[in-house]
Each structure stands twice: as C-alpha cells, then as structure tokens.
Amino acid sequence: MYLICFDISDDKRLRKVAREMENFGLRVQRSIFECHLDEDELTELQKRLARIIEADQDSIRYYSLCNNSPFA
Template sequence: MLVIVTYDVSTESSAGRKRLRRVAKACERIGQRVQKSVFECTVNEMQFEQLERELLAEIDVNQDNLRFYRITEPVELRVKQHGCFRSVDFEGPLVV
C-alpha cells in the first residue's frame, strides 16, 4: 500500500530540532521524500504499523502534528504529479 506521511514538528527549541531530525530519518529509512515534510512510503501492513509506532514515539503530541494518508489502489488514478519532481516507481523496472 502507498502511505503518505506528513509532519510538522515544532523547532522553537533544541529538543524540537532533534525530534525533527529523528522523524525525518525514520521516514527516509522507509520512503522517499517528495517535499520537505512529506514522504511517500510503499509498505505492507506490518511495516506501516511499525513506522507509525516509531514516529509516535518521537513526536510531542502537544506541539507537533503527524498525519498518515493511506492511498488505495490503483495508485496511478489517485496520485497526480505536476512540476519538475518525479517520484521513483519502485514497482517498475529497475535500471542501474
């Protein structure tokens, strides 16, 4: 399944800046960054639950915002891209 992860972490304190880096690193391990605080992640149910638990452990629910959007199939009908950035199609042929 395709999951869009978005977050807004308060960076007014050094603890907030550390949280922001940890949230970004966790998202980078499983997905691809499509905007500064937006990631596309192709995961199964178990990976999704693990990512959600990891991110919830990092954020401060009183200061930060974390959102997950589960995109149902077929993805090509649900996601439209405009502009110069093109996401990687991990389901397509891999050219090295």
C-alpha cells in the same frame, strides 16, 4: 502507498523523524514522504515515530492512497 506529512515543532525531533522516515520511504518535499508499506510496516513506523514526537506539540498525518490515485 501512503503519503505521510509531519509538522514537528522542535528541530531535534524534526531531524529524528526525518531520519526515521528515510528508512521507510521517499522524500517528496521537506516534510512529506511517499511510502510503499504493508500493514506491519505501517504499524512499525507509527510506533517508532510515536516514541520520538511530543503528541501535544507535533503532528503526523498518514494518508492512504488508493491504487486508482494518480499519485500512486
């Protein structure tokens, strides 16, 4: 389980990131998604998002939640 949070400075890129995230997980807040991903799926998501964002302006954080987490 991953908690993925993002801060995208441009509205067009923000919409693209949100649409892509909806293919991989469940939105729990405006810019936060819970995703059940294996390693290959995580890598694929990271590649797709890297093609959309501007690394010097935008931020995406990937937090791995352990099985003992109350959020998992």
